[in-house]
Amino acid sequence: MTTALQPPLPSHPLLRLRLAPQGGMSRAIDGAWWPRSYDLLAELPRLIAELPPVWGQITSVTVNAATWSAVPGRMLVSNQVVRLHRTLTASAAHTIILLAPGQGRWDLTVVPPNTTEEAAEPLMAAVADGQAREAAKKPRC
Template sequence: MTTALQPPLPSRPVLRLRLAPRGGLPRSTDGAWWPRSYDLLVELPHLLAGLPREWGHITSVTVNGAVWSAAPGRMLVSNQVVRLHRALAANAPDTIVLLAPGRGRWDLVVVPPDTTEDAAEPLMTAAADDAGEG
């Protein structure tokens, strides 16, 4: 008798996110996110699921419309509606802005998905270590 081996269950990829330490100083960024693609419908649920609980429910997300694939004006994430905005901000082309009513706004540097690990590491470290200079 032979036993068929079950294929491994697909695992959820590790969220590539580095957040700045909490502090009282104003910051230009709150950390960095390194998505695996520019498909917002695939990437955003993973990002939102990995955020700190104290950030609350993110209801609005703004991304650079020139680089992210087209997406509807809103999407359902964990049974919550999230409004999606596409901007062409020349001053912050590589950021994602997250808003939670009554909780705050968080700006994350977006490391391009095709960045190598060696190149991404210093970008993520710099964004998380930013001391408000910018």
């Protein structure tokens, strides 16, 4: 009897994040993030740790209060205090806003954690490519 060796599973699942290409073009949405849960305390440190260094040190995050589980006023992420803000704005229901002083603001579309891979992947690609925003601007017949 032979057994096939399987590669070990990663200790941390891969971050599901798709960012728009860097460039001079101003964008309303900078990418898409597909967290594994609505537990911000568990999900946010991983997201911040994987962001491009050019985004700088994130010190403030705004999330929709109706979407995410309990959100404290601040949390420690990689030895840095990150202030957490909650909003009830309908336009921000599926958006997370990241701020880095002197660097800028980045808005990510949040794909709901319970979304299937078949639905999430094309959505994330469309958001990162800017197609979702352009499709929303087109009038419907």
